[in-house]
Amino acid sequence: MTMTSPTHTAPVKLAPAPKGSAPRRPSRFRMGAGQQMRGGPFAYVALAVVGFGSLLPLYWTLVAASRTQDEVLASTPPFLPGGKLLENVETAWEQANLGKAILNSVIVSSSITLATLFFCTLAGYAFAKMRFRGRGWLMTAVIATLTIPPQLSVVPLFMMMSGLGWGGQLESVIFPTLVSAFGVFFMRQYLIEALPYELIEAARIDGANNLRIVVSVVLPVARPAMMVLGMLTFVQAWNDFFWPYLALNQQNPTLQVALGQLSASYTPDQSIVMAGALISTLPLLVVFVVFGKKIVGGIMSGAVKG
Amino acid sequence: MATSTPTRDAYVPPPRQPQKEPPSERRQLWRSRLWRFDDKASPYAYIAPFFLVFGAFGLYPLLYTGWIALHRVEMTGLDSMEWVGWENFDKILHDPEFWTSVSNTFLIGVISTVPQLLVALGLAHLLNYRLRASTFWRTIILTPYATSVASAALVFALVFRADGGLLNWAIGLVGFDDVNWSNGHWTSKIAISVIVIWRWTGYNALIYLAAMQAVPNDLYEAASLDGASRWQQFRKVTIPSLRPTILFTIVISTIGSMQLFGEPLLLEGGALGATGGNENQYETLSIYLYNYGWNLGHLGPAAAVAWAMLALLLIIAAANWFIGRFVRKSAV
Numbered sequence: 265m266t267m268t269s270p271t272h273t274a275p276v277k278l279a280p281a282p283k284g285s286a287p288r289r290p291s292r293f294r295m296g297a298g299q300q301m302r303g304g305p306f307a308y309v310a311l312a313v314v315g316f317g318s319l320l321p322l323y324w325t326l327v328a329a330s331r332t333q334d335e336v337l338a339s340t341p342p343f344l345p346g347g348k349l350l351e352n353v354e355t356a357w358e359q360a361n362l363g364k365a366i367l368n369s370v371i372v373s374s375s376i377t378l379a380t381l382f383f384c385t386l387a388g389y390a391f392a393k394m395r396f397r398g399r400g401w402l403m404t405a406v407i408a409t410l411t412i413p414p415q416l417s418v419v420p421l422f423m424m425m426s427g428l429g430w431g432g433q434l435e436s437v438i439f440p441t442l443v444s445a446f447g448v449f450f451m452r453q454y455l456i457e458a459l460p461y462e463l464i465e466a467a468r469i470d471g472a473n474n475l476r477i478v479v480s481v482v483l484p485v486a487r488p489a490m491m492v493l494g495m496l497t498f499v500q501a502w503n504d505f506f507w508p509y510l511a512l513n514q515q516n517p518t519l520q521v522a523l524g525q526l527s528a529s530y531t532p533d534q535s536i537v538m539a540g541a542l543i544s545t546l547p548l549l550v551v552f553v554v555f556g557k558k559i560v561g562g563i564m565s566g567a568v569k570g
Numbered sequence: 571m572a573t574s575t576p577t578r579d580a581y582v583p584p585p586r587q588p589q590k591e592p593p594s595e596r597r598q599l600w601r602s603r604l605w606r607f608d609d610k611a612s613p614y615a616y617i618a619p620f621f622l623v624f625g626a627f628g629l630y631p632l633l634y635t636g637w638i639a640l641h642r643v644e645m646t647g648l649d650s651m652e653w654v655g656w657e658n659f660d661k662i663l664h665d666p667e668f669w670t671s672v673s674n675t676f677l678i679g680v681i682s683t684v685p686q687l688l689v690a691l692g693l694a695h696l697l698n699y700r701l702r703a704s705t706f707w708r709t710i711i712l713t714p715y716a717t718s719v720a721s722a723a724l725v726f727a728l729v730f731r732a733d734g735g736l737l738n739w740a741i742g743l744v745g746f747d748d749v750n751w752s753n754g755h756w757t758s759k760i761a762i763s764v765i766v767i768w769r770w771t772g773y774n775a776l777i778y779l780a781a782m783q784a785v786p787n788d789l790y791e792a793a794s795l796d797g798a799s800r801w802q803q804f805r806k807v808t809i810p811s812l813r814p815t816i817l818f819t820i821v822i823s824t825i826g827s828m829q830l831f832g833e834p835l836l837l838e839g840g841a842l843g844a845t846g847g848n849e850n851q852y853e854t855l856s857i858y859l860y861n862y863g864w865n866l867g868h869l870g871p872a873a874a875v876a877w878a879m880l881a882l883l884l885i886i887a888a889a890n891w892f893i894g895r896f897v898r899k900s901a902v
Contacts, residue, residue: 301800303699310696314689315710318772321725322713324736328728337734383619390616402617409624411821411887413829415856416880417631419638419863419873423648424631440627443620473605474612503718505832506856510864523720524832527727527839534728541721548716556709563712563773564780 325545328538329353336534352539356526360540361514365522369544372437372508372518373501379442380497381490387443388451389482393459403452409445414507422510436511437518441501447493453565454489455482492562495555499548519544632880638873645867658874662862668875670850671858672882674759678854679827682763687819690771691812694778695804708779711772719832722765727752727837730761752838758852765833770826774819781815782808817894824886828879831856855879 328336330349335342356362390396391403425436459482467477483490505520512521523544527537552559639658641651662668697707714722729736730751738748751757785808793803809816834852835843844865846853853861855875863872 301699303696303701307696307699307701311693311701311707311711314693314771315707317768318711318714321722321729321768322717324729325721325725328725336728337731339734339739341734341736341739383623386616387620390613394613394616396610396613399613402621406620409628411825411883412628412632413825413879413883415829415831415859416876417628417635418859419869419876420631420634421627422863423638423643423869424627426648439623443623445620445624448617448620474608478616499716503716503720505719506829509832510860520718520720523718523724524836527724527836528843532839537724538728541724545717545721549713552709552713552716556712557705560705560708560712560776563776 322545322549325538325542328535329542331535333533333535336538348535349539352535353543355533356536356539356543359536360522360526361517362519362522362540362543365517365519366543368434368512368517369502369519372434373498375438376441376501377494377497379438380444380447381494383443384447384451384493385483385486385490386478387448388453389455389459389478389486391448391452392455393461393464406445406448410449418507418510421507425511432511432513432516434512434516437504437508440507441504444497447497450493450496451486451489455486458489459485489562492558492565495551495559496562499551499559502548635873635876638870639877641870643869643873645863645869648869654870658870659877662871662874662878667850667853668858668878671846671853671855672878674846674850674852675828675830675854675882678759678762678766678830678852679824681759682766683820683823683827685763686767686771687774687816687823689767690774690819691778691816693771693775694782695808697775697779698782708776711775713772714769715773717769719769720836722769723833723836724839726761726765726768726833727839730764730837752842752847752852755849755851758837758847762830762833762837762852766827766830770823774823777819778812778815781812785811813897817890821887821890824890825883828883828886829856830854831860835860855882 327342327345329352331342331346332348335346387406391399391406421436421440422431425431425433428435430436430439463481463485464477467481472480503520504518505524508518508521509524512518514522514525517525523537523540526532526540638651640653640655642654642657643651693711697704697711701707732738732748732750732752735751737751742748749757751761789807789811790803793807798806831854834846834854834857837843837852838847842848844857844861846857855878859872859875859879862875863869
């Protein structure tokens with residue numbers, strides 16, 4: 265019975281469970297009690313209904329993006345994609361500055377992701393494995409910042425950015441998001457479990473200083489968690505709307521800002537708006553199809569300890 | 571810091587002859603001092619970036635908001651601030667539209683958070699069974715999380731359209747009349763809540779699922795030995811074990827619903843989005859702030875709205891805390 269070690273603090277389980285381990289662990293996720301029960305037909309039907317509801321709006325985006333507005337708004341809407349996709353994409357591309365928007369989104373999301381990974385791994389390691397005065401309440405402070413909505417600081421932030429000469433520039437979106445409290449917490453949770461003190465001690469005895477330990481011990485151990493955090497951060501940065509919408513303008517938008525302006529500026533053609541929505545969603549859907557398993561595992565592991 | 575040892579060597583003439591004596595005492599002292607400094611300073615150096623960035627772009631603006639709220643600042647001339655005292659607060663507190671947006675935010679928050687978390691709980695319970703292709707199901711219910719607010723809001727705007735909307739077509743099949751979703755007071759709030767629920771239910775379900783899998787088996791075994799049915803086990807074992815997680819998701823969803831911006835802004839698009847409908851029927855606090863600051867260009871009242879949001883947040887936090895305490899006490 266004591267074999268079931270508490271998964272409570274267990275962070276990302278990225279390595280597949282060893283073959284031939286306990287029989288009630290058929291998947292790589294730890295099994296709780298409920299999973300000893302096989303799901304009946306009802307479970308599958310219910311999940312299929314929810315899954316259908318999850319995917320329907322995405323499918324409807326594709327249908328609307330590949331039809332004309334008249335077809336989409338007809339009294340009996342179409343159910344299959346039409347042949348107007350390229351045409352609509354082209355129009356959206358011209359109307360909404362999408363080329364620039366895609367480039368901007370890539371720049372913003374990748375620089376935020378890289379910076380977050382770097383800073384959060386360092387901070388997570390310090391909070392997980394180093395002893396220093398004030399560690400407890402500083403960690404509490406990090407978590408407390410999670411509860412502050414961005415709305416509370418956008419007015420002065422906007423003024424600051426214009427004062428710095430970053431008004432309407434990508435810097436104004438990148439800099440406030442260089443670190444994330446969630447990221448620090450996530451890396452800390454992972455490293456507490458995944459990085460044994462013995463490894464650090466061994467490096468220390470070999471004469472490594474702290475920086476050296478980070479580079480040759482912490483980073484290799486943290487890599488799986490960094491991948492997951494990287495994907496989560498990228499998704500979030502790519503989809504961020506509120507602050508970019510206030511900080512950027514039509515000449516220099518990210519994809520989400522361009523999309524918002526496409527629908528808000530004049531009476532929009534719905535098919536063209538949907539073409540824009542499709543362009544902005546498609547890259548992430550691809551990421552989801554490829555890395556879905558890891559993202560699911562990452563969300564589950566990051567959130568266990570509320 | 572640590573690299574200064576080799577640089578120091580460069581200044582000392584390199585000892586060509588084999589060393590006869592161990593490193594001088596001075597050098598050893600220096601070395602151990604360096605180690606101690608490295609040990610003491612490194613953790614602070616590693617966490618410093620977080621606090622520096624947060625201080626500069628989070629905490630400082632948050633406090634500065636309070637100062638701006640007492641001034642007249644216009645979008646057209648960001649450099650000139652004129653002291654007006656409590657005028658901005660006076661203005662928004664006497665604006666019926668402000669109170670409409672407070673109650674809208676609250677109502678939309680309730681009708682999006684409560685069903686969302688209940689469905690997520692049920693969904694997590696289903697996913698916790700032994701299932702074929704469990705990863706497939708988990709990924710499917712999480713896909714809405716990959717969609718941005720903007721894309722989601724725009725698709726649902728199409729679904730909820732009064733004429734030619736997918737939903738009205740569907741309820742027409744069943745024999746009901748068309749509903750003007752975005753014009754009604756309740757229907758528009760429901761429409762916005764549906765967007766929120768669609769995007770976040772799967773995410774919350776996975777959080778609950780992770781917590782469910784951490785519940786020790788022994789508890790269920792003991793419960794079933796005592797003759798508890800599965801429903802009783804769910805109520806008496808699963809839910810109590812999940813209580814911290816549930817509280818966590820309530821806090822996170824509440825804070826999230828305070829921030830609703832893209833969904834109402836893009837529900838109808840155009841000028842109506844920026845005022846939250848022709849009767850402000852779905853105007854949230856964020857929209858109200860945006861409208862004052864970025865549409866009308868008055869940043870002072872916008873900053874005052876930010877402080878009103880902070881006050882509301884504190885009230886909600888206090889309520890959460892009291893409810894949490896009450897639940898804990900009544901459970902004992």
